[in-house]
Amino acid sequence: MRILMITLSLLALVGCAQVKAAHDDNFAIESLGDGIYVHHGVHLDIDEGYQGDICNASFIVGSKGVAVIDTGGSFKVGKQLHEAIRKVTPLPVLYVINTHVHPDHIYGNAAFLVDKPQFIGHDKLANAMELRHEAYAKLNARLLGADAQASELVKPTMTVKSTLALDLGDRKLTLTAHPVAHTNTDVSIIESKASTLFTGDLLFIERTPVLEGDIKGLITEIQKLKNSPAKQVVPGHGPVTKNWIVALDNEEHYLTVLLADIRASIKKGESMESAMNTAAASEKGKWVLFDIANRRNVNTIYPALEWE
Numbered sequence: 126m127r128i129l130m131i132t133l134s135l136l137a138l139v140g141c142a143q144v145k146a147a148h149d150d151n152f153a154i155e156s157l158g159d160g161i162y163v164h165h166g167v168h169l170d171i172d173e174g175y176q177g178d179i180c181n182a183s184f185i186v187g188s189k190g191v192a193v194i195d196t197g198g199s200f201k202v203g204k205q206l207h208e209a210i211r212k213v214t215p216l217p218v219l220y221v222i223n224t225h226v227h228p229d230h231i232y233g234n235a236a237f238l239v240d241k242p243q244f245i246g247h248d249k250l251a252n253a254m255e256l257r258h259e260a261y262a263k264l265n266a267r268l269l270g271a272d273a274q275a276s277e278l279v280k281p282t283m284t285v286k287s288t289l290a291l292d293l294g295d296r297k298l299t300l301t302a303h304p305v306a307h308t309n310t311d312v313s314i315i316e317s318k319a320s321t322l323f324t325g326d327l328l329f330i331e332r333t334p335v336l337e338g339d340i341k342g343l344i345t346e347i348q349k350l351k352n353s354p355a356k357q358v359v360p361g362h363g364p365v366t367k368n369w370i371v372a373l374d375n376e377e378h379y380l381t382v383l384l385a386d387i388r389a390s391i392k393k394g395e396s397m398e399s400a401m402n403t404a405a406a407s408e409k410g411k412w413v414l415f416d417i418a419n420r421r422n423v424n425t426i427y428p429a430l431e432w433e
């Protein structure tokens with residue numbers, strides 16, 4: 126019942142994102158115009174009814190072919206994305222880009238092997254995938270059941286060390302590899318025709334931001350992203366926005382409060398368990414899935430700050 130209620134409220138949230146174009150069963154695609162399309166996963170936690178479809182998965186149709194940005198968390202989601210692309214264009218899928226290593230963003234890759242695209246990710250992505258391979262396979266088997274089958278791990282065939290330019294014909298994509306922030310494998314992408322920035326999980330909208338990399342690094346990257354020439358932003362999770370400076374400000378505010386509160390707890394000699402209940406509590410009403418994600422963040426950040 127709880128999951129049903131969460132799902133219903135999330136459907137309401139997704140409804141606000143003005144889903145405009147083609148439907149494939151429940152696989153809705155939002156058209157941003159200029160050949161840019163986004164599928165919005167729902168805001169479910171990995172420990173609460175995770176079904177492999179919780180992040181944004183996008184594709185860009187250029188005059189020469191298609192670039193995909195994140196493929197969802199299972200072969201099934203990747204296949205649905207692939208079918209959605211085929212309803213829009215017969216052009217070849219040239220590039221499949223993963224914004225980082227997290228399982229909700231990468232396990233649809235296998236559905237694109239048939240196109241023989243370049244799979245592209247951060248210089249450190251292949252190694253990060255290798256290190257997590259076993260743990261993620263177990264997680265998928267446990268949480269996705271039958272959908273985990275065929276969700277094989279597909280590693281990058283091309284990597285980004287600093288920046289990489291890709292040509293889709295009528296537009297260019299510029300990929301940037303970031304220093305450790307949300308993870309150690311973060312890549313953002315800007316496309317030149319509509320000035321659309323795809324942040325991966327450097328930016329969360331609605332859903333509580335999480336990180337496993339470095340909170341100070343993430344704050345720095347958020348500040349740098351504010352200098353982008355973007356006209357609109359597709360976050361890793363949540364709705365597309367033209368009001369993206371505000372979205373970056375909101376996330377920076379949450380992280381800054383979280384960092385300050387954890388530092389204050391450590392200074393006062395409070396335990397991590399107690400910090401989990403108090404850190405960034407003032408932000409609680411502003412974000413979806415706050416309790417579970419915020420506790421997880423404290424669990425990640427507190428031990429790293431203890432030795433500052």
Ligand SMILES: [Zn+2]
Nearest residue numbers: 225227307326
């Ligand atoms: Zn992530």
